[in-house]
């Protein structure tokens with residue numbers, strides 16, 4: 441029998457936001473961390489709420505994987521520097537960084553407050569800047585690394601979330617810029633644009649009962665497949681982009697969205713009318 445190694449066997453990964461908002465289902469950071477561990481990586485689980493990351497560690501260790509928890513606020517430069525140092529201390533290096541932390545922010549350009557704007561850009565964009573700032577030199581020193589930035593389809597489709605969309609668009613711009621700047625150092629940088637996936641964070645803001653059921657049905661039906669997406673779907677994509685199987689892929693954005701970005705709203709509206 442051929443012994444198969446995991447896709448990221450022996451590599452060291454940092455996943456930011458590796459906990460999950462309490463509730464049913466799984467967040468994209470938790471999904472990414474668990475899949476990377478299943479595929480052979482040692483994972484530093486970074487979260488503002490260490491108890492949430494502890495739950496991820498328990499899940500990984502119960503499956504025989506390796507992980508450590510690091511409590512940090514990734515909008516803080518000092519915390520990001522300490523986070524990278526913690527990965528090096530615990531596991532010897534950093535091969536993979538999944539910049540997953542992010543938070544939705546509702547409101548148009550007229551009704552979003554300055555505070556909401558600053559908060560959204562801090563959590564969704566500054567976090568990617570600071571985490572990468574300290575991880576890239578470690579990767580550059582060894583001539584290899586892979587960064588996966590979690591953006592959103594909101595980066596390229598309007599949905600009334602001006603600050604969130606701007607920040608997630610910024611993540612795509614940073615992905616291209618970092619891929620250019622660090623390609624010759626052996627570092628690949630890619631983004632994932634999740635669509636209307638159903639995570640505990642979404643469930644926590646979508647009310648309950650019939651209202652939540654309706655919201656979930658709409659989210660599912662907006663995609664070409666008509667099925668729900670989860671944090672696992674993002675985790676599987678992140679593990680692929682992080683792995684050497686993606687060794688010639690850099691600077692791209694992979695939508696994980698049931699085809700939402702590939703269809704015109706007009707055709708989707710016609711389709712939905714036909715199936716009602």
Ligand SMILES: NC(=O)c1ccc[n+]([C@@H]2O[C@H](COP(=O)([O-])OP(=O)(O)OC[C@H]3O[C@@H](n4cnc5c(N)ncnc54)[C@H](O)[C@@H]3O)[C@@H](O)[C@H]2O)c1
Pocket residue numbers: 456457458459460461466467468469486487488489492512513514515540541542543544563590591592593633634635636637638639640641642671
């Ligand atoms: N859920 C969706 O439909 C969807 C769609 C597109 C993109 N995304 C993106 O996926 C990512 C994760 O979303 P999720 O729904 O899994 O969220 P989640 O709330 O389940 O997980 C995010 C984790 O990040 C942690 N966190 C928040 N701020 C932090 C900070 N400053 N420092 C460290 N940790 C922090 C939280 O404690 C939480 O455990 C985000 O970037 C989000 O924008 C989600």
